Each structure stands twice: as structure tokens, then as C-alpha cells.
Ligand SMILES: O=P(O)(O)OC[C@H]1O[C@H](OP(=O)(O)OP(=O)(O)O)[C@H](O)[C@@H]1O
Ligand SMILES: NC(=O)CC[C@H](N)C(=O)O
């Protein structure tokens with residue numbers, strides 16, 4: 001999952017500091033690389049590199065990032081290699097000069113790459129699907145041949161993107177002298193919002209992956225960008241919106257509600273926080289139904305994400321809720337780290353038990369999800385080492401059994417602990433005394449209660465049904481071979497530099 005931001009201001013100010021602030025609250029969506037591009041006096045300025053937002057941008061970079069229009073990105077790789085060359089935004093010089101930032105994952109980037117190369121005579125310098133998306137958009141805009149593109153031209157190009165690209169894409173692009181456009185795939189798999197702020201020079205617009213980014217820089221939410229819709233802020237600062245897909249149908253990724261998004265975000269008018277509270281309540285009902293005579297003494301969340309669901313679970317069960325694990329606030333999210341060794345080590349560095357909450361007690365540990373099982377395995381052992389009598393585990397999401405192809409880095413079924421295992425087998429594999437999972441119907445209901453107009457969600461990691469209809473066994477096999485942990489470690493060993501940043505000057 002990546003995070004993106006785009007800002008156009010009518011004031012004659014540099015927007016880079018605000019983009020920086022917005023990226024810091026989207027950091028949970030991607031920890032590998034970060035970048036900002038701005039536009040001033042008909043030129044792009046850029047800084048992008050591997051690392052966290054706070055490490056990538058120094059004062060000298062911020063000074064160079066001049067301009068009242070800009071876009072930014074935090075990356076969590078799901079396609080291509082890691083490394084500086086794949087940090088975003090991406091740039092093409094023609095037409096107009098376009099920079100683009102993307103959250104999601106294209107499922108037909110191999111076919112599109114061939115078409116771009118063989119028929120459209122375009123060069124791609126990386127193996128990033130986001131560079132593919134940018135070039136498809138650029139090619140479709142160039143074909144229209146306008147010296148000054150009108151909103152209808154921008155929307156026509158987005159329509160062509162929808163016809164050609166498959167998979168998940170929320171994107172923001174900036175066109176030198178002509179404005180900023182943001183669009184969301186026809187299923188709205190990844191989130192995207194737009195907000196405004198009135199400044200002395202007129203109305204400013206901000207698009208972002210999550211509404212928290214609007215909050216932190218003082219913008220008011222206008223709306224979610226609808227599935228298939230494009231929003232375009234032209235060179236005069238006027239906002240245009242248009243539906244650009246033939247059959248849009250909102251099917252947002254439910255894993256955003258489970259894990260990815262911040263609880264203080266609203267996605268498709270659904271409060272992530274309230275949804276997680278409902279998840280805890282639904283889980284409590286299941287426990288009461290299935291084990292009315294349980295002997296749980298205390299409910300302990302595995303920080304951070306499960307704290308919200310853990311509270312309502314404990315409340316509804318009428319059991320004490322205790323913070324039994326303290327999180328080292330300087331360690332990032334472990335699940336989105338590359339490589340299993342780093343993930344396992346980080347769990348130990350990140351969480352430390354408070355012994356007295358465990359000694360002699362039957363503890364129910366709550367997590368939002370169990371994916372590879374890295375966290376639960378370690379945590380259960382830590383709870384036992386801290387003296388717990390019995391260790392029960394509850395997951396606010398159902399078993400994760402299928403790979404994700406829409407922007408979450410779970411490419412390999414074999415790496416998922418619940419793949420091909422029954423609940424009892426997972427329970428044994430993680431070393432718990434009892435394991436209870438949320439039912440998928442309940443999970444969907446918890447999200448839907450926030451907005452009954454959302455008639456369905458992409459639940460592919462739980463049910464193996466891929467909403468874009470183009471993901472078959474062959475695709476999943478190829479993805480597994482190319483991107484499982486071992487394959488990527490091998491790629492890193494073969495090409496540690498992952499290529500150089502080609503395009504715009506990006507000094508250190
Ligand atoms: O089964 P696993 O493969 O370990 O993945 C699942 C775990 O990873 C995530 O935590 P993470 O540390 O990434 O972030 P958090 O602090 O937001 O909970 C998630 O919240 C689970 O705890
Ligand atoms: N998680 C994402 O949204 C990733 C975006 C893009 N597929 C990349 O790998 O850079």
C-alpha cells in the first residue's frame with residue numbers, strides 16, 4: 001500500500017512543506033521510499049529516495065522544492081524491485097511534462113509494457129507498474145495532440161486508462177502549466193479523497209489517500225473520488241470532475257479497514273475507527289456464542305492496529321482490557337517490511353510484555369489480522385515466557401488464505417499461515433491454546449454498517465475472489481515465482497543498486 005498526496009494552491013507559496021506534513025501522516029502506508037515533486041515556472045523539481053519521510057527530506061531539498069503545485073508519495077513496493085529508481089513520483093517529458101504517483105497494483109502490466117514498447121515506441125526504465133500507468137496515461141493524452149489540453153481531453157485520457165489498465169490504481173498526476181488530475185480505478189479498490197481550503201488567493205485543493213492528510217494540513221473533505229471518476233484542477237485553479245469509466249462499481253479493499261488505514265480516516269464515508277470497534281463487538285458475539293463458558297481473565301491487544309477492536313471486544317465480553325505489550329514507538333510497522341528475517345526481528349524489538357499482566361492468567365491476545373503468522377508466533381511465545389497460564393488468540397479478520405494483487409505485498413499463498421490449513425492447524429502452528437477468527441460475513445457487515453450504499457468489498461485475501469476478473473491460477477503462480485521472499489532476496493543480491501534515478505536532477 002502506498003500513500004499519495006497532491007496539492008494545488010492559489011497562493012503564491014511553496015506547497016512542499018505541506019505535502020511533507022501530509023506524507024508524514026500517510027507514513028503507515030509505505031515505509032520504503034518517499035518523494036515529492038513540485039512545479040514552478042514551468043519546471044519540475046524533485047526529491048525522492050529510499051527511507052522514511054523524515055530521513056529523505058533535508059532542508060536543502062525542501063528549499064529546492066519550489067512551487068505552488070506538487071505531488072508526493074510514500075512507497076510500499078508490490079511490483080518491481082525496491083531501490084531509489086522505483087521511488088515515486090515518476091516523470092515523463094512528453095506530452096507537457098507529467099509526473100505521477102500511484103497507489104495500487106496493475107494486474108496487466110506485462111501486457112501493457114509490451115504494447116508500450118512494441119506499438120507505442122515508449123521506453124520504460126524500471127520494472128515498476130506505476131511507470132507503466134504513467135506512460136499509458138501520457139500516450140493517451142499525447143494522441144489527442146492538443147497544445148493546451150482541455151478538461152475533456154484529460155477525461156478522455158483517463159477513460160482510455162480505464163479501458164486499458166486492469167487492477168488497482170488510485171493516482172495523482174501533475175501536468176506542467178496545465179494542472180493536476182487524480183483518478184481512481186473503476187472499482188475504487190484503493191482509497192482517494194479530495195478536499196479544499198480557502199486561501200487569500202482563492203480555493204486550494206488537496207487530494208490524498210486518506211482523509212487524515214486533509215486534517216493535518218487544514219483542508220475540509222469535499223468527497224471521496226468516486227470509482228472511475230477523475231478530478232482535474234486546471235491551470236486557473238478551477239475544479240472539474242467527471243465519471244470516466246463505463247461501468248464503475250464501488251468495491252473497496254476491506255483490508256484497508258482491517259489494517260492499512262489509520263483509524264482516524266474516513267474512507268468512502270466509513271469511519272475506520274468505528275468499523276474496527278464493530279469488528280471487536282462482532283468477535284465478542286462469536287466468542288459468547290461458541291464458548292459461553294470461556295475462562296478468559298484479560299484481553300490484551302497486540303499494538304498498534306488491534307487496539308481499537310480489542311477495546312470493544314473486552315467491553316462486550318465484560319472482561320478487563322489491559323495494555324500488556326508496550327510498543328517501541330521508533331520501530332515502524334513490521335508487516336510492511338521487506339523480507340521475513342527483518343519482520344521477525346522487528347516484532348521482538350517492537351513489543352515488550354509487562355509481566356504482571358500475564359503471570360498466572362488466561363490471556364486473550366487480539367490482533368487485527370494474522371497474515372504470515374510472524375507476529376502471533378513471537379507474541380504467543382513472549383506471553384508464555386512472561387508467565388501466562390493459557391494463551392488464546394482472536395483475530396478481528398478471517399483467515400488470510402489468498403495472495404493480494406491490488407497493492408498489498410502478499411504475493412505468495414505458501415507464505416500465508418492460513419493457506420491450506422484449517423483453523424485448528426493454524427492454532428497449532430502459531431502455538432496458541434485456542435484461536436478464534438472473525439467470520440467474513442461479520443467483517444463485511446462491520447464495514448457496511450458505516451455506509452450501506454457500499455454494496456460490496458474486495459475481500460480477495462479472504463475468499464480468493466478477485467474483483468477485476470483477470471486473476472487466474474497462472475497469474476498467481478507467476479506472481480509467486482517472481483515475488484516470494486526468497487526470490488526477492490535473490491534479486492536484491494544480484495542487483496543491490498536497483499538502478500539509478502533517471503529523469504530529473506535529484507541531488508543529494
Ligand atoms: O501475521 P503477520 O504476518 O505478522 O501480519 C499481521 C500483523 O502485522 C501487522 O502489524 P504491524 O506491526 O505491521 O503494524 P501495527 O503496529 O499497525 O499493528 C498487523 O497489525 C498484525 O499485527
Ligand atoms: N503498494 C502500492 O501501492 C505500490 C505501488 C506500486 N505498485 C509500486 O510497487 O511502487
Ligand SMILES: [Mg+2]
Pocket residue numbers: 302303304305306367368375
Ligand atoms: Mg499489528
